[in-house]
């Protein structure tokens with residue numbers, strides 16, 4: 001008899017098929033990405049790296065045929081070296097990078113490796129305030145990095161944009177070593193050029209190099225498709241990302257760098273921005289990780305290959321089109337949106353101001369009809385982490401399913417109906433009194449969802 005786990009996986013396939021995924025950091029991978037992830041590559045140990053020298057410029061056929069020198073601690077790497085090399089080359093092409101490290105197990109690991117590559121304990125980092133849309137790994141006191149380095153937060157202004165004046169003031173008041181632009185709840189397009197100028201001024205003031213880093217985990221797919229500016233085109237040294245959000249690959253991390261590429265495990269005499277590719281390779285392995293997940297790296301290579309195709313551009317454009325349309329439809333129905341709308345795939349609703357209900361209750365009620373999103377704090381939120389006044393949603397996953405502008409109006413209408421039920425119920429516990437109404441809506445959602453099958457169906 002098959003293990004119980006497979007029954008639970010089948011249940012999850014049903015949940016994903018019959019519901020609609022609005023969590024902006026999730027997506028549905030292709031059959032090929034899933035196949036690579038579930039392959040025998042999981043059997044292989046490959047600590048170290050394939051060669052980075054001499055290979056750039058080779059065609060993919062050459063990579064798959066020529067024997068590569070490597071820097072590995074185990075034998076049997078012929079296929080793994082070539083697969084990792086393909087992943088690196090495709091990532092560099094997608095993001096205009098000089099080098100890519102495809103080994104980070106997650107976005108958090110990628111960020112930690114960058115900090116470890118460049119900073120000394122006690123060094124200062126200027127990064128976006130978590131409460132204003134930044135990410136836990138950008139200095140939340142619950143993380144290990146925040147125990148080692150000193151994070152100084154900058155915030156957003158009344159329009160929901162980054163407060164660049166505050167960023168500049170702080171960069172010139174504090175002797176920072178790293179300036180970070182990145183977020184998980186920010187709906188504008190950052191002014192990378194302005195940030196690069198702030199770095200330049202701060203470097204002059206402090207008399208040393210400052211690492212300019214972007215964590216583009218959320219918008220990487222939009223950047224790859226050219227529908228969002230690329231920080232590496234504006235003088236940023238490093239860009240980290242997850243591979244599973246808008247980029248639509250397997251769950252994992254990626255670090256892209258500008259600089260001089262050299263032997264990955266070579267000692268670097270003195271830290272400089274030019275040597276950042278090597279510093280980062282060493283910080284990933286052996287600095288913070290052991291053996292790479294080569295089955296996941298293979299799936300990353302497949303996903304990067306997909307993102308290089310013209311179809312992916314259309315997909316990314318549609319993500320933004322759907323997010324803008326959904327924003328409009330929500331505003332028509334009295335939803336108050338943070339920043340007034342969106343320029344990317346993300347929408348942040350002030351659900352307390354809109355309907356007088358908290359984000360957690362709204363998240364739970366939407367779950368009951370098969371719409372999945374997450375409660376999220378707003379700048380200056382008084383509701384605390386577990387009962388914030390906002391909810392965050394986005395369009396990458398539903399766009400993969402093929403939903404278009406017509407369905408965005410339907411979604412907004414379901415969301416309005418659920419908000420009104422929450423108003424009547426007042427508390428989460430009382431939602432069960434409205435089970436019949438919620439069940440009817442659930443059936444409507446399922447009827448629409450099953451007409452848009454998962455790519456892996």
Ligand SMILES: Cc1ncc(COP(=O)(O)O)c(C=O)c1O
Pocket residue numbers: 025105106107108109111135137182183184215216217218242252253
């Ligand atoms: C901006 C940003 N950085 C890093 C991460 C961490 O990624 P992971 O969950 O893969 O560690 C996330 C994930 O939500 C994110 O949004």
